[in-house]
Every structure is written in C-alpha cells, then in structure tokens.
Amino acid sequence: MDVQPENLIVDAVLNAISEQRLPAGTKLGEQTLSELFNCNRANVRRALASLAAKQVVELRPNRGAFVATPSAQEAREVFQARRAIERTIARQAVARVTDDDIAYLRANIAAETEARIRKDKPTELRLSQQFHMYLAQLSGNRVLERFLAELTMRSTLILGMYPGEGHSCANCDDHVGIVDALTARDEELLLRLTDEHLRHLEAGLDFDLPPVSSVSLKDQLLGSPA
Amino acid sequence: MDVQPENLIVDAVLNAISEQRLPAGTKLGEQTLSELFNCNRANVRRALASLAAKQVVELRPNRGAFVATPSAQEAREVFQARRAIERTIARQAVARVTDDDIAYLRANIAAETEARIRKDKPTELRLSQQFHMYLAQLSGNRVLERFLAELTMRSTLILGMYPGEGHSCANCDDHVGIVDALTARDEELLLRLTDEHLRHLEAGLDFDLPPVSSVSLKDQLLGSPA
DNA sequence: TTAACAATAATTGTTAACAAGAAATGTTAA
DNA sequence: TTAACATTTCTTGTTAACAATTATTGTTAA
Missing domain, CATH: 1.10.10.10 (Winged helix-like DNA-binding domain superfamily/Winged helix DNA-binding domain)
Known part of the structure; x- marks a missing residue:
C-alpha cells in the first residue's frame, strides 16, 4: 500500500x-x-x-x-490551553516514565542545546517541540497528545510572529529542570516547573512592535532598507 | 450569502x-x-x-x-481530557460569570430536569451538553471551547455505547451544585465539584456487558428476542 | 442445507473539463 | 504621474463522467 x-x-x-x-x-x-x-x-x-x-x-x-x-488574543488562549493540558500530561508522565524515557529526553535536550550553540534555529525549534510531544506520548492519552500537537504547532507560529528576546537558553534550562523533576518522580515540582516553563515562553512574546509587515517578495529580494 | x-x-x-x-x-x-x-x-x-x-x-x-x-480506552482518555480542560474553564468562568449567566444556567438546569421528568432523553442530553458548553463560552477561551465541543460530542457517543445506570438525576444535581459554587464565587469548591461531576459520569459507564451487537435492521424489525 | 464461487449491483475514489470569482495588468483621461 | 476603469490572466469552486473497489445476490456442487 x-x-x-x-x-x-x-x-x-x-x-x-x-x-x-x-x-x-x-x-x-x-x-x-x-x-x-x-x-x-x-x-x-x-x-x-x-x-x-x-x-x-x-x-x-x-x-x-x-x-x-494567530492574534495576540489567540496566543494567550493557546498558552492557557497548553498549561491546562500539559499539567495533566505531566501528572501522567511522572507515573509512567521509565529510565529509558529519561535517557531519551536528556539526549533530546543535549541535541537541542547543541543546535542552539550552532545557531540552527529550525532544528532547535523542532527538538523543543519534540520534547513536549514525547511527554505527551508518555502520558498514554492520545486525545491530549493530539490536542497538544495542534497547540505546539500554533505556538511555533506565534513565536515566529511575536518574537521577543531570544530566550532559547532559558528554554533548555527549563527542560533540564523538568527532566530532573521527572527523574526524582517529584510530581509537585514537575507541575510547578511545567507551568512556569509555559509562562516563560508566553512572557517572552512581544505583541507590541511588529504588525509583521507583509513578508512579500520585496523584502526577500531587496533586503530590509535599514 | x-x-x-x-x-x-x-x-x-x-x-x-x-x-x-x-x-x-x-x-x-x-x-x-x-x-x-x-x-x-x-x-x-x-x-x-x-x-x-x-x-x-x-x-x-x-x-x-x-x-x-470509541473504545473503553478512548472513553477514559476523553474523560481525563475533559477534567483537564473543564478545570481551567471553571477557573476562568468563576472569574467572569455575571448574574445573568447564573440565571441562564439555572434556567437551563430547570429545563433539563423537566426533560428528565418527561423522559425526553434527547432534550435532556442536549441541554446537559449545552450546560457544559455555556461554561466554556464563559471562559472566553475559544481554543478550550473548541476542544470541549469535540469532547462533549464524543462523550455522548460513549454514553450511548456503554450505558450504565441511568444517573440522569445525579447529573442535574451535580449541575445545581456547580452553579451554586459559581454563585458563591467559590473557586475551590467549583473545581472539586466539576472534577467529581466528570468522575461520576465516567463511573456510571458500563464497559463489560454490551459489545453493542450490530444495531442492524434485524433488531429494529423483530425486536429483542428476550 | 451449507460452502464456495461467479455475476451483479452499489459505493467510493479519481480525473478532467467547465464556471465563477479575484487579482493583476494594461489603458485612458485628467 | 496618478486615478479610475476595462481587459486579461490566474486561481478557486463546481460538476459530471469514469475507474476501482467492495458488498450483495444468485448459482452450483458437495
């Protein structure tokens, strides 16, 4: 087939x-x-x-x-939805995570960090999304996994539209903390870190400055006339 | 148009x-x-x-x-997802609810109760779903609203496939409690009641007995040969 | 009677041509 | 040169016919 x-x-x-x-x-x-x-x-x-x-x-x-x-309003809604969903995912994940999973997650973070150092933004973004989606798979709840797949995709669009300070390092650090909490099977800590991580991401957005002028061919051909 | x-x-x-x-x-x-x-x-x-x-x-x-x-596994996943989402919806709702909203919700419950007494199951189901969706609208989060719309629809299918005891009265009672908590703006109570309500619904399901034999014409024409 | 096979009917999937609408281009007049 | 208008081109939307697959029915042989 x-x-x-x-x-x-x-x-x-x-x-x-x-x-x-x-x-x-x-x-x-x-x-x-x-x-x-x-x-x-x-x-x-x-x-x-x-x-x-x-x-x-x-x-x-x-x-x-x-x-x-996505509008600024939609962005807020997306991140609020992510907090709701990833909270439950985290609770399920901490109950089901194995040592192999933790090894995988740490390797993923290492690759993400390396991509950041290489300034390979596409890979970094993909790996960051993969991190969240791996936890979703770990939760064993395919409904939540599907919802989160949609939300992470929209999050990437949002990050592209309203790029604040490049807090990629903070992103990796947050992920390390999350895996540490998973390793310790510390649910309470995990929930707190997951929630904070998503709030960091959202707080890093800048809705004011760029109405994201048409990304038309002009800019791509002539470059930005500083 | x-x-x-x-x-x-x-x-x-x-x-x-x-x-x-x-x-x-x-x-x-x-x-x-x-x-x-x-x-x-x-x-x-x-x-x-x-x-x-x-x-x-x-x-x-x-x-x-x-x-x-939906399989039994999917049913569990759907209700877990609902708990995750309706929890956040409830938190938003309690912060935004007006007296008019409460009046609407109480009228909705009254109609639901009346439908139950009339043994008008379709109307009862529709109104129960409407109750949850009204809270979702109240939350102001359209992402969560859309997710819940999908989940309530699937819930109805699930209730139809695995019908346990007819706990419709419990359903209305739960709704009354939820509106009371909303009226009192008691977030903690609201969250507890919302979670319990969904657990009641799930607990009422019966996955064992009916593999829901083909609802083919035979049964509809000849009736069940008790 | 039942089981396997063949023929038929019905349903889904694919394709291409046509219609309708929007965008781009070109023209004319101020 | 600019603005408004007309024309052309391109893109999307619709329709119908055809192909491929599946389900049903009918037949025959054990």
Whole structure:
C-alpha cells in the first residue's frame, strides 16, 4: 500500500511550520502544491482542509489557503490551553516514565542545546517541540497528545510572529529542570516547573512592535532598507 | 450569502449525535446524504472530512464513513481530557460569570430536569451538553471551547455505547451544585465539584456487558428476542 | 442445507473539463 | 504621474463522467 499524497502534503507543511520555514500568512496555492507533490488538486484540497481543521491553515473563500496568523488574543488562549493540558500530561508522565524515557529526553535536550550553540534555529525549534510531544506520548492519552500537537504547532507560529528576546537558553534550562523533576518522580515540582516553563515562553512574546509587515517578495529580494 | 451545504450536513450530524439519534457505528453513505441535503457528493465528502477531523466520524478507505465507535480506552482518555480542560474553564468562568449567566444556567438546569421528568432523553442530553458548553463560552477561551465541543460530542457517543445506570438525576444535581459554587464565587469548591461531576459520569459507564451487537435492521424489525 | 464461487449491483475514489470569482495588468483621461 | 476603469490572466469552486473497489445476490456442487 502506497502513501496517500494528501498525507505527504500535510506532513510537509507541518514540518515546514515546525521549523519556521513557512511564515504565518504565507499563501498555499493549490496549483503550486499539486505541482510540488505531483498530484491532482483534489488531494491538495483534502490536505488543506485537514490543515485547516488543525487550525494551522486558514481557508478564505474564493481567496485560497494561507498559513494561519494567530492574534495576540489567540496566543494567550493557546498558552492557557497548553498549561491546562500539559499539567495533566505531566501528572501522567511522572507515573509512567521509565529510565529509558529519561535517557531519551536528556539526549533530546543535549541535541537541542547543541543546535542552539550552532545557531540552527529550525532544528532547535523542532527538538523543543519534540520534547513536549514525547511527554505527551508518555502520558498514554492520545486525545491530549493530539490536542497538544495542534497547540505546539500554533505556538511555533506565534513565536515566529511575536518574537521577543531570544530566550532559547532559558528554554533548555527549563527542560533540564523538568527532566530532573521527572527523574526524582517529584510530581509537585514537575507541575510547578511545567507551568512556569509555559509562562516563560508566553512572557517572552512581544505583541507590541511588529504588525509583521507583509513578508512579500520585496523584502526577500531587496533586503530590509535599514 | 447563502449557507454552505456542507455546514448544514455537519450541523445536522452533530445535532443528531448530540441527541443520540445517530448511534455509534452508523454508516453515513455519500449518496444518502447528498439526496437528503440536495447537494452533490463533493459537499458531502467535505462534510464527512470535517466530521472526521472532529473525531466524530471514522473514515474507512473504500468502505465509507461511519459514526465513531470509541473504545473503553478512548472513553477514559476523553474523560481525563475533559477534567483537564473543564478545570481551567471553571477557573476562568468563576472569574467572569455575571448574574445573568447564573440565571441562564439555572434556567437551563430547570429545563433539563423537566426533560428528565418527561423522559425526553434527547432534550435532556442536549441541554446537559449545552450546560457544559455555556461554561466554556464563559471562559472566553475559544481554543478550550473548541476542544470541549469535540469532547462533549464524543462523550455522548460513549454514553450511548456503554450505558450504565441511568444517573440522569445525579447529573442535574451535580449541575445545581456547580452553579451554586459559581454563585458563591467559590473557586475551590467549583473545581472539586466539576472534577467529581466528570468522575461520576465516567463511573456510571458500563464497559463489560454490551459489545453493542450490530444495531442492524434485524433488531429494529423483530425486536429483542428476550 | 451449507460452502464456495461467479455475476451483479452499489459505493467510493479519481480525473478532467467547465464556471465563477479575484487579482493583476494594461489603458485612458485628467 | 496618478486615478479610475476595462481587459486579461490566474486561481478557486463546481460538476459530471469514469475507474476501482467492495458488498450483495444468485448459482452450483458437495
């Protein structure tokens, strides 16, 4: 059995968003995608509908599909939802985590740190998301896992739209603390650190400055006229 | 601007599931729906894809669309997710609730109680779901609201599949307690009652007895051969 | 009667052509 | 040069016909 082309498209778009190669607002034309993936438009439309259901793509009637552009309000809601969900995930994870899991998580953090030093932002972002999603898998609750998958994706979009100070180091540090709490099976500490970690992320956002001027071709071709 | 037929279909199916007129496992044929709603198959397929994204419909390749049949494991996951989400919703609600909201909620409970006495199960189910969704709206968090909409829908399917004792009265009583806690702005009590309410619902399920034999025509035509 | 097989019918999946709408381009007049 | 308008081009939305798969029915042989 071969892979459905629509899933290929969905995964490709999600990966691109995960690594911030696709900025918020980018138009996803049907013909463009159908040529890129050698498939007909029906598959493209299914893929776009699926991405829209995940709130990662916005479908404007007669206008086309665009990478979602979360507002400041949505950003707050996303992070509040993450706190609600990751709290429960953490409680489940601390009860189910094995030594192998902890080894994996530490390796993940090491790779993330290394990516940060290499200034490889895409890899760093992907690994950070992977960290959260691994805990979600660990929880054994696929409903929460699916919800969090959507929320981390939207979080990446939000981080791309409202980039405050680059607090990537703080991110790794937080993750280390979380794994330490997991290792100690200290639930109370884990819950506190998880909540604080998400608040750090949210606090680092800057909603004021950039209305994120159109990322049109002009800027990409001529560079920013400082 | 007229209404998109696909949204009509989605709403109709969701309403039917809300009132348990559509049992889990029911086949949703494309032609059947396209004739019912006087539209072409493209609209039907979009609607079914949308319902599948909400986890309310299962799409089996080359086989068609069926109302989802949540397993016992999924049921547990759904209720755990609800506890996570409704906890945060309750915290937001208690901070934002107005007297008008409380009046609405009490009227809703009254109607629910009356429906129970009338033995009007569909209305009772719909109103119970409405109660939870009103609190979700009150929270002001549309992400959580959307998640809960999916979860309440799946909960109704679950209640239909694994019906334990009819604890509808307990349901109303729980709701009364929740509104009382809201009225008193007693957050701690509210959180406790909300959590307990969801645990009551889950505890009332009976996973053992009915593998829910095919709800095929036979039973509907001949009745159960006691 | 039952089981296996064959033929038929019905349903889903795919494709391409056409219609409708929006964006881009080009033109004209102030 | 700019602004408004008309034309063209491109993109999305819709429809219907066809292909492929599955389910059903009918038949035959044990």
